Amino acid sequence: MIEEYGIFFDFEGETIRLPQNPSEFQIKVKSSNKTYELVKLGEISVIKDIPLREISFKSTLPNNKDYPWVLTKNLFKYPIFYLVKFRQYKESKKPVRLVVTRKTYEGISDVQTNILVTIEDYTATEVAGSLGDWDYSLNLKEYREYGTKKLSFQKSTSTSTSKVVNVQSNRPITKNIPKTYTVKTGDTLWLIAKNQLNDGSKYINLYNLNKTEIDKKNKNTSNSKYTVYVGQVLKLG
Structure with a gap:
C-alpha cells in the first residue's frame, strides 16, 4: 500500500x-x-x-x-x-x-x-x-537527449594531416554537500534532497536521519509525517 x-x-x-x-x-x-511476409516462411517480425x-x-x-x-x-x-x-x-x-x-x-x-x-x-x-x-x-x-561531440583541431607543422588535440567534456562538476541545512519558506524534504543532495528521491534518507526532530514537530497535527518547518536545522549526512 x-x-x-x-x-x-x-x-x-x-x-x-x-x-x-x-x-x-x-x-x-x-x-x-516491423512485420514482413517472406515466401515459403510467412510473416516474420523484425524487432x-x-x-x-x-x-x-x-x-x-x-x-x-x-x-x-x-x-x-x-x-x-x-x-x-x-x-x-x-x-x-x-x-x-x-x-x-x-x-x-x-x-x-x-x-x-x-x-x-x-x-x-x-x-x-x-x-x-x-x-x-x-x-x-x-x-x-x-x-x-x-x-x-542527443547531440554530437565538439572536436578541436590543430594543424600540424609537419607535412602530415591535421590531428585531434582536444575533446570537450560534459563531466558534471562535483558539489560540496554541507553537514546541515536550515529549512526556508517553501521547502519540502523532496526539494531539500534535490537541491542539497542532487537527488530528490533521497528525501526518505533525510527523514530517517532527522526522524526524531521531524516527528516531534508533526506530533498532534494532521500534516504528512514528512512535513518540515521554517527554521528547523536538518542533518544532511
Whole structure:
C-alpha cells in the first residue's frame, strides 16, 4: 500500500509539486517492430528499438488549500500558477523533468519515475460550481537527449594531416554537500534532497536521519509525517 505519493516537475532550477494526486497514472510503451511476409516462411517480425514512453494523467487544481486532499498546504498556489507553468513548459521548446515518488509503509517503492519529458498537449477545464477549481489532463512524451561531440583541431607543422588535440567534456562538476541545512519558506524534504543532495528521491534518507526532530514537530497535527518547518536545522549526512 502506498503511504506517500508525489508528482513533481523540475524546470530550469525550479521544482513544483502538483497539489492533488491523480486517480490514475498511465505509462504507455508502444512497439516499433516491423512485420514482413517472406515466401515459403510467412510473416516474420523484425524487432526494433523501444520507442519513447508516453505518460498521461488527469487531476484537479484546487482553489482552496483547506481541502483535505491538498498536498501543498505549506506552499499553496492557486490554479492559475500551474496553468501558467504548463504553458511555459510547452512554449519553451525544452524538456522538463518529471519525478514521481512512491513511498510504501514498508519503505521506498522500487517503482520510481525520474525522466525528461515534453508536454505534448494538455487540456484545462474550469469546473462549474467548484469555487474556482480547474480540472486538467496532461499528455507527456519521454525525451532522450542527443547531440554530437565538439572536436578541436590543430594543424600540424609537419607535412602530415591535421590531428585531434582536444575533446570537450560534459563531466558534471562535483558539489560540496554541507553537514546541515536550515529549512526556508517553501521547502519540502523532496526539494531539500534535490537541491542539497542532487537527488530528490533521497528525501526518505533525510527523514530517517532527522526522524526524531521531524516527528516531534508533526506530533498532534494532521500534516504528512514528512512535513518540515521554517527554521528547523536538518542533518544532511
